[in-house]
Amino acid sequence: MKTRYLPLIATIIVFVSLYLWGALQFDNFFSMRVFTNLFTDNAFLVITAIGMTFVILSGGIDLSVGSMIACVGVSVAVLIEHYQFHPILAFTIVLISAWMFGTFMGILIERYKLPPFIVTLAGMFFLRGLSFVISIESIPITHPFYDEIADFSIPVIGGGNLTASTVIMLIVLIIAVFLAHYTRFGRNVYAVGGNESSARLLGVPVSRTIINTYAFNSFLAALSGIVFSFYTFSGYSLAAMGLELDAIASVVIGGTLLTGGVGFVVGTVFGVLIQGVIQTIISFDGTLNSWWTKIFIGLLLFVFIAMQRLISSGHILVYFKNMKGRVIGDTKADTTRY
Amino acid sequence: MEPKSILKVSQLNKSFPGVKALSQVQLELREGEIMALLGGNGAGKSTLIKCITGVYTSDGGSISLSGQSIRGLSAEEIILKGISTVHQEVNLIPTLSVAENIYLGRQPYRFGLIDWAKMNTNAEELLSSMKVFIDVTATLNDYSIAVQQMIAIARGVDMSAKVLILDEPTASLDNKEVEQLFTLMRELKSRGIGIVFVTHFLDQVYDVCDQITVLRNGQFVASSSVDELPQIELINLMLGKQISNKNSSGKSRHTTDSNSKPFLSASNIGRKGMINPCDVNIYSGQTLGLGGLLGSGRTELAKLLFGIVKPEQGTIQIEGEVKAFGSPHDAIQEGLAFCPEDRKVEGIIGELSVLENMVLALQAKQGWFRMIGPKEQKEIGKKFVRSLNIVTSDINKPVKELSGGNQQKVILARWLASGPSLLILDEPTRGIDVGAKSEILQIIDGLCKQGMALMVISSELDEIVEFSDRVSVLKDHNMIAELTGKDISTQKLMETIAHEGRD
Numbered sequence: 001m002k003t004r005y006l007p008l009i010a011t012i013i014v015f016v017s018l019y020l021w022g023a024l025q026f027d028n029f030f031s032m033r034v035f036t037n038l039f040t041d042n043a044f045l046v047i048t049a050i051g052m053t054f055v056i057l058s059g060g061i062d063l064s065v066g067s068m069i070a071c072v073g074v075s076v077a078v079l080i081e082h083y084q085f086h087p088i089l090a091f092t093i094v095l096i097s098a099w100m101f102g103t104f105m106g107i108l109i110e111r112y113k114l115p116p117f118i119v120t121l122a123g124m125f126f127l128r129g130l131s132f133v134i135s136i137e138s139i140p141i142t143h144p145f146y147d148e149i150a151d152f153s154i155p156v157i158g159g160g161n162l163t164a165s166t167v168i169m170l171i172v173l174i175i176a177v178f179l180a181h182y183t184r185f186g187r188n189v190y191a192v193g194g195n196e197s198s199a200r201l202l203g204v205p206v207s208r209t210i211i212n213t214y215a216f217n218s219f220l221a222a223l224s225g226i227v228f229s230f231y232t233f234s235g236y237s238l239a240a241m242g243l244e245l246d247a248i249a250s251v252v253i254g255g256t257l258l259t260g261g262v263g264f265v266v267g268t269v270f271g272v273l274i275q276g277v278i279q280t281i282i283s284f285d286g287t288l289n290s291w292w293t294k295i296f297i298g299l300l301l302f303v304f305i306a307m308q309r310l311i312s313s314g315h316i317l318v319y320f321k322n323m324k325g326r327v328i329g330d331t332k333a334d335t336t337r338y
Numbered sequence: 339m340e341p342k343s344i345l346k347v348s349q350l351n352k353s354f355p356g357v358k359a360l361s362q363v364q365l366e367l368r369e370g371e372i373m374a375l376l377g378g379n380g381a382g383k384s385t386l387i388k389c390i391t392g393v394y395t396s397d398g399g400s401i402s403l404s405g406q407s408i409r410g411l412s413a414e415e416i417i418l419k420g421i422s423t424v425h426q427e428v429n430l431i432p433t434l435s436v437a438e439n440i441y442l443g444r445q446p447y448r449f450g451l452i453d454w455a456k457m458n459t460n461a462e463e464l465l466s467s468m469k470v471f472i473d474v475t476a477t478l479n480d481y482s483i484a485v486q487q488m489i490a491i492a493r494g495v496d497m498s499a500k501v502l503i504l505d506e507p508t509a510s511l512d513n514k515e516v517e518q519l520f521t522l523m524r525e526l527k528s529r530g531i532g533i534v535f536v537t538h539f540l541d542q543v544y545d546v547c548d549q550i551t552v553l554r555n556g557q558f559v560a561s562s563s564v565d566e567l568p569q570i571e572l573i574n575l576m577l578g579k580q581i582s583n584k585n586s587s588g589k590s591r592h593t594t595d596s597n598s599k600p601f602l603s604a605s606n607i608g609r610k611g612m613i614n615p616c617d618v619n620i621y622s623g624q625t626l627g628l629g630g631l632l633g634s635g636r637t638e639l640a641k642l643l644f645g646i647v648k649p650e651q652g653t654i655q656i657e658g659e660v661k662a663f664g665s666p667h668d669a670i671q672e673g674l675a676f677c678p679e680d681r682k683v684e685g686i687i688g689e690l691s692v693l694e695n696m697v698l699a700l701q702a703k704q705g706w707f708r709m710i711g712p713k714e715q716k717e718i719g720k721k722f723v724r725s726l727n728i729v730t731s732d733i734n735k736p737v738k739e740l741s742g743g744n745q746q747k748v749i750l751a752r753w754l755a756s757g758p759s760l761l762i763l764d765e766p767t768r769g770i771d772v773g774a775k776s777e778i779l780q781i782i783d784g785l786c787k788q789g790m791a792l793m794v795i796s797s798e799l800d801e802i803v804e805f806s807d808r809v810s811v812l813k814d815h816n817m818i819a820e821l822t823g824k825d826i827s828t829q830k831l832m833e834t835i836a837h838e839g840r841d
Contacts (some may be wrong), residue, residue, distance in 0.1 A: 003478055004433075182451035184443065187434075191442055194431035201429045202493075203414060205441045261433035 007308060008267045015270045026284040032158030034280060036166065043165035044069070044228040045243070046269055049218030049250040052174045052325035053268045056251050058213045058328070059193040059260030060109065060116040062122035065221035066243035068098060070236065071127040072225025077235025087145045095222050098175070101127075106211030118273030124244070131237035138236035141229060149230050157224045165227045172220065176265045189213055193260025215307025245322045249297055250275060253304050274300065342404075344532045345390070345421070345501050350399035352389055359385040360396070363558045365551050365715075366530040367501065372523060374543040375536045377553035378576055378632055378797065383536055386553065387503055391423050392416040393544040406499065406782045407767025426484040426506040432479040437461035439478050440493045465489070468522055480767055484515030488522055495526060502526065503534045508542060509633060512610055520546045538633030540569055540836075554578050571834040575833075576631075577799070599658060601791040602674075602760055604643060607652030612638035615652060616817035618793075618810065619752075620760060625782065625792040627797065627806030629831050633795035633814040636795045637679055640762050643793075644676040645669040670703050673759035677749050677766060679795070688738030692730055693719040695737045695748050699756040713722045726781060746778065758792040767801060779805055799828045811835060
């Protein structure tokens with residue numbers, strides 16, 4: 001048992017308990033349908049939160065993803081409805097543009113040593129403004145391709161359905177897990193977030209890693225914007241307001257350290273699902289205001305950050321000390337902590 | 339057959355704007371040899387290492403590895419050529435596992451993905467071949483600094499190192515950890531790897547090294563085998579002094595009255611990795627000199643007394659009453675004051691004016707809600723500018739515009755303004771010119787006469803001899819002797835440092 005799995009395990013426990021609690025409270029809660037809907041409703045948030053996980057693992061932050069989702073939605077709608085582009089072509093254009101936009105932010109952050117908070121804040125205003133310039137009105141998308149996507153569904157035993165959004169999300173998740181844990185790029189992201197100057201001395205291509213991380217995140221935010229448009233059948237410049245904060249909250253609740261270097265992509269998924277389950281519980285209840293979700297998320301965030309503090313300061317380690325394997329001579333691991 | 343030379347440095351020069359950091363430095367390291375690189379502060383050890391490892395490009399001379407010139411190559415290229423460096427602060431990623439740290443950037447791949455199982459087995463084999471048995475999947479941070487250093491060495495060795503440079507690896511290790519590190523070094527030596535070992539602990543040099551190279555003020559002083567260089571001569575070389583029988587007596591010494599009570603008395607005070615338990619007594623109206631080489635634990639002792647770092651054991655008594663200092667603030671309340679060694683980092687606030695810097699400690703002592711009025715401030719400023727002879731056109735000038743010696747006096751004024759009963763000075767004359775130096779020494783003497791208790795840390799043995807009433811000698815984190823009265827002489831000090839404390 002490694003201490004680095006503790007936050008992940010805690011997140012999963014919270015998710016499972018919430019789900020079980022819901023199942024005990026309400027009939028029909030414990031059904032495949034409710035479960036798969038959880039994915040459908042939150043697919044876009046999972047996708048962008050996965051991108052955010054990489055950025056936070058690298059020790060940065062990206063505030064532009066909510067605006068990116070709105071801007072992508074509006075752009076895709078305009079390209080399809082006003083310019084008669086095929087959706088696939090429109091998607092390709094926005095994904096490539098988003099990649100370039102992320103690269104540009106990454107270059108500003110890495111080359112000119114600007115704080116990520118400020119650079120991506122500027123990115124957030126820029127993209128939100130751009131969405132309004134493109135269109136103030138909400139643009140409905142009526143292309144038949146969208147109907148096909150809406151009709152697409154893989155039935156799951158128990159009455160559940162995997163929608164196109166869910167499938168895309170699962171593919172992104174699998175790729176991201178491999179990228180994070182089984183490629184040099186992924187490990188370099190962890191290394192840079194763990195200690196940037198040491199990473200440089202160990203020969204990690206720090207600049208390239210940071211720039212690619214932001215590019216990858218913007219790409220996933222754009223993909224999330226596309227998935228969001230499947231969900232809403234429109235592009236609207238006021239969409240996804242403050243979504244970047246939901247994404248950051250999911251990452252932190254998922255057990256990723258805000259200072260970087262520690263965390264799991266899978267944890268983020270559970271971070272999003274916890275928010276989804278709370279929302280589902282509230283809608284099942286029917287009497288509670290949906291803003292209770294935010295209050296609960298606020299409390300959870302506080303608890304998780306406090307827990308991370310305890311873990312990283314070594315207080316919790318005391319209980320796991322004796323589980324370490326053989327150590328040279330009798331020098332115990334953890335006896336010297338600086 | 340003579341072992342082959344692997345690393346050869348000759349006629350090396352390096353200048354920075356206004357300073358000649360290295361001139362005509364030479365060094366030769368042979369296969370399977372451990373070479374101690376020694377010298378005081380500013381001797382040029384770290385500059386030399388940075389030139390060898392490609393962090394700096396030297397201005398002239400040659401550096402060759404196995405006969406091949408490596409001067410002018412970048413740091414990455416030099417690592418690939420086979421020179422690895424392990425610093426005192428471990429440059430690894432604390433949040434990754436041990437195995438990952440060893441193989442970061444060169445992880446084994448299988449089917450396009452990192453092969454974790456292979457990486458972990460390789461890491462375990464590598465470490466166990468070096469007699470280090472640990473769980474390689476554990477996070478690096480879970481291990482002590484000593485183990486982390488061995489992991490850093492393992493990484494270096496695995497990247498086909500021919501030469502390993504260890505830059506003060508033992509500075510924060512305890513005895514047992516040092517012994518483990520030495521075992522590892524001997525193992526690597528038997529594999530034919532050449533090791534450059536930088537340390538301030540002379541006993542360690544005699545324990546593990548074969549050769550010694552001494553630098554002083556950026557110049558090559560001597561290179562010799564360990565057997566041919568006794569400690570006392572080595573200290574001579576490092577300090578650049580010949581032992582003379584001159585017994586300088588700059589001061590009429592006070593002999594300690596056995597009945598008088600010390601102002602501060604610390605007993606059995608110590609902390610792992612800083613200083614081993616020792617006793618300190620400081621009397622009012624006297625100066626206690628702390629002698630010893632750099633890294634012997636002098637500053638660490640001062641930090642324990644002043645509450646900057648909490649001692650793990652021992653007690654401190656102020657005028658017979660037991661006190662526990664949780665922070666420097668507590669110590670200041672009890673009448674202590676501390677003038678740190680590195681005034682740029684720990685003392686002076688360059689942007690603030692001379693006056694503001696002076697009243698800082700007094701203000702802190704009074705509490706932030708009892709503002710010192712502008713008139714009162716001005717009086718304090720004037721008084722100290724006059725009494726300490728601080729050369730400044732205006733007391734409202736930013737302090738960074740003053741010369742080093744005058745900055746030092748401003749810090750001194752800061753603590754004097756707070757009216758301390760005990761003043762601790764860490765290297766009060768470091769980096770200032772001769773004139774300012776003697777002035778500061780006079781000030782110290784004057785303070786003593788006024789009944790203040792002083793503890794002064796200095797690397798300059800002459801200085802210690804000049805102003806101390808008693809001298810405590812530190813070596814390798816131990817207090818090894820206390821000299822009083824007639825025993826206080828440069829010669830006696832040197833002999834003490836050279837001979838005491840060996841096992």
